[in-house]
Amino acid sequence: MTPEQMRDASLLELFSLEAEAQTQVLSAGLMALERNPAQPDQLEACMRAAHSLKGAARIVGIDAGVSVAHVMEDCLVAAQEGRLLLRAEHIDVLLQGTDLLMRIATPGDQDGEASVPAFLAQMAAVLDPAAPVVAPPAPLPVVAEPTPPVSTPGSLGEPEPELESGSVRKLGKRGGEGGERVLRVTADRLNSLLDLSSKSLVETQRLKPYLATLQRLKRMHGQGMRALDGLKTQLEDSGQGPEVLEALAQTQQLLAETQQILLQQAADLDEFGWQASQRAQLLYDTALACRMRPFADVLAGQSRMVRDLGRSLDKPVRLIVEGEKTQVDRDVLEKLEAPLTHLLRNAVDHGIELPERRLLAGKPSEGTVRLRASHQAGLLILELSDDGAGIDLERLRQSIVERALSPAETVAQMSEAELLTFLFLPGFSLRDTVTEVSGRGVGLDAVQHMVRELRGSIELTQVAGQGCCFHLEVPLTLSVVRSLVVEVGGEAYAFPLAHIERTVEVPADAIVQIEGRQHFWHDERHVGLVAASQLLNRPTPQGDEQSLRVVVIREREQLYGVAVERLIGERVLVVMPLDPRLGKVQDISSGALLDDGSVVLIIDVEDLLRSVDKLLSTGRLERIERGSRSGKGAVRKRVLVVDDSLTVRELQRKLLGNRGYDVAVAVDGMDGWNALRSDDFDLLITDIDMPRMDGIELVTLVRRDQRLQSLPVMVVSYKDREEDRRRGLDAGADYYLAKASFHDDALLDAVVELIGGAQG
Structure with missing residues (x-):
């Protein structure tokens, strides 16, 4: 708040700001005193914070705040003078008083003052050594600000914290480092x-x-x-x-x-x-x-939340944070708060054991959850680990089989990493009963989804009996991305450096064919090679270069080489979101401007790799030829086969391929329509019953398109009824063949009748 705003603000607004700052001091100090009740510096800090709030509440005329702060101050003074040894029960009550003070200072909160008499009664019991300490109810949910629980589909109604990408933290918090003045500026x-x-x-x-x-x-x-x-x-x-x-x-x-x-x-x-x-x-x-803000900004209330949750489960737990000064984009911080809260709650609930079991296992009775933040190559690296029991892999195998997610024989042969990936499936849980706190696994699909929205990744590892570790990697900022700019089809594209393994120049004679696909040897493994021009629907480069410039990209365990025309260089690009009216553009995440003002499109690597897998599964991946363009031989005629049945699709592809035709395949009508619009074919062979777009719709679109209306079309269907034949021919098909009666020669004869032999 600026000095001008300070002058214009009401006393109640100023009191609310002071309460926000002082309650943070109280929360941090009280949790430190719980571990070591005799720390004089922490006792002094907490006592002064309570004293300041008492004076401020008296000035603004909030008697309830005066009463609460006064009894808290008396309790802390008694501890300073040695008349009272603070135990966990006392800390519970004092933390509840801290929450109550914040509620009293919050405009519009009418319930805060109503809770004051009960709190004063509890404090009276604490201050009277002869009276038993009254156990307080569950802590008020003010500091940790947990989100309301929701039921994940398939989780049998088990509640879990709601993960919302739009989670917004309160602005204007005091406590600037080094006494810096903080201004409120909108995002x-x-x-x-x-x-x-x-x-x-x-x-x-x-x-x-x-x-x-x-x-x-x-x-x-x-x-x-x-x-x-x-x-x-x-x-x-x-x-x-x-x-x-x-x-x-x-x-x-x-x-x-x-x-x-x-x-x-x-x-x-x-x-x-x-x-x-x-x-x-x-x-x-x-x-x-x-x-950019320090990572500590996302941790406000998390230590308190871990402590309170541990108390409610009879598990003493401590959160240790390392690298809290790591600078991160404020948007990234906001979107990290919900998944981090969820992971921390899971670590306490399902990771940390009860004290008795920990002592039997040779561990200290107090559990530890450790959160480490650091920078690496333009990424924020988060490691959230606990020293709990880890994951029972045998129980996990049983749960996978019981849910019919995989056969028992397959599950028995799975590695530990493969088994742990099941925890990220929607609704998957190792919980046998519904509890108030979500179990490890429930909601991890939502956590993974939010991390991927940040263009990041999450990985789970564990050691039985020693705990689990979640490894998260997200960009430091969503506004800027360090990229390698390349040229494809005469246009500039950018690969985020976080996904690039390296760039290499591959000689043409180093490219090998394995199972019909192109590979090259890199880092002691064969890496699949794909052409960026085909993935991005750009013109195929012409030339007889003797080597390829290849960008090796990695997404988790997937590794591919993408051949480009030219490497322009590394650039720091300011991300410019695409117009939302465009929807999701395939393989593209956003745009940017280069130094000369020209536009560059930033590659969505995860989407690009899905496109590669799709091309591999449909057999449409084109070969890259360099240094061997002889121009000899006639051009082969191209046929597009569209069928949702893998068996029929591959049968037709092999039949036509063996006869010399160049065959591409598509898995449904929509996929076939996209292929027709992006490439040239001499014949379309399509099924009728397919998802997303059936064969009749596809033929209708073809006949309406000026470029494709003369393309020969053959309909191949299981149905052999006259009305189905008429539907196909009326839509514009040139030939109708029933799958039930066709054989190899029937299909090949029909193709020859429509377009002639394979050589044009």
Whole structure:
């Protein structure tokens, strides 16, 4: 809040701000005192915070706040003077008082004051050594701010914390590092500032071609001056009159003056361009830094939540955080809060054992949950581990078989990593009964979904009897991405560096064919090779280069080489979201501007790899040829087979392929329609009954398209009724063949009848 806002704010608003800051001090201090009740610095900090809140509440006339803060202060003073030894029961009551103070200070919360008498009664019992300590009810859900539970489909109604991507934290928290003044700025304004600063940085780069033109003009001007000097010598030798020589001298003087002006202007523009680019870069860096916040901002209340949940389950648990000052984009922090809360609750509920079991296993009675944050190659690396019991793999196998997710024989042969992936399936749980706290596994599909929305990944590992570890990798910022810019089909595309294993130049003779697919040897393994031009529907490059420039990309365990035309270089790109009216653009996540102002599309690597798998499964992956373009041989005719039955599809592909036709396949009508629009074929063979788009719809679209309306179409169907034949022919098919009666020769004869032999 700015000084002006401070002057204009009401006393109640100021009290609310102070309560927010002081209750944070109280929560942190009380949890530290629970582990070591005799820490004088923590006792002093908590006592001063309660005293400050008492005075502030008295000034604004909130008697309930005065009463609560006063008894808390008395309790802390008694602990300071040694008259009271703080135990976990006392900490419970004091933390409840901390929550109550925050509720009293929150405008519009009418229930806070109603809870004061019960709290004062509990505090009276605490302060009277002769009276038994009254066990408080469950802590008030104010500090940890948990989300309401929802039922995951398939989880048999078991409640779990709701994971919402739009989770918004409260703004304007005090406690700036080093006493810095904190201003409230909306996210939209920050986004606009970053957008404008990135555009200004791009605009300053446009000065470079102007400066280059001036340098060229200087050279041309100098050539003109030298040409005039030569002309003067020739005129003097030819005996021209003084009038001609005087006119030439005036011209030379004028050019000399313009040369000085040109030199000065070029120098000034050079200086201005340098200064402008420096300031634009500083502006951009500063705007970007405004979006970055320490990772600790997402942890507000998490230590308290872990402690309170452990108390409710009779499990003493401590959260240890490392790397809390790691800087992360504020949008990433907001979207990390819900999944981290869920993982922490699971760690306490299903990871940490009861104290008796821990002691029997040789562990300390207090469980430990450790959260480590660090930077690595433009990524935020989070490791959330516990020292609990780990996952019972045998029980996991039984659960997989019981849910009919996989046959028992297959499950018995699965590795540990393969078994753990089942925990990320929707509704999967190892819980036998419904409890108030979600068990490990329930909701992990939602956690994985949110992490993937951040263009990140999550991996689970465990050691039986020693605990589990979740390894998360997400970008530090969603606003900027470090990328490798490449050229495909004459256009620029960017691969995020986080997904790039390396770039290599592969000689043409190093490409091998394995099971009909192209591979090359990399890092002691064969890596599948695909053409970026085919994936992105760009023109196939023409040439006879003897090597390929390949970007090796990795997504978890998948590794592929993507052949591109040219490597432009590494760039830090400001992400510009695509217009939402476009929907999800296949294989593309967003756009950006290069230094020269040209547009570059940023690759969605996960989507791209799905496209690769689809091409592999349908047999449509094209070969990449380099250094062997001989131009010999006739062009083979191309046939597109569209059928949702793998058996029929492959049968037709082999029959036609053996006869010499170039065959591509599609798994349904929609897939076939996309293939027809992006490539040229001589014949379409389609089934009728298919998901997403049936054969009749496909034939109708073909006949309506100006480019495809003359394409020969054959309908092959299991149905052999006259009305079905009429439907296909009425839609525009040229030939109808029933699957039940057709044989190899019938299909091949029909194809020859429609388009002739395989060679064109």
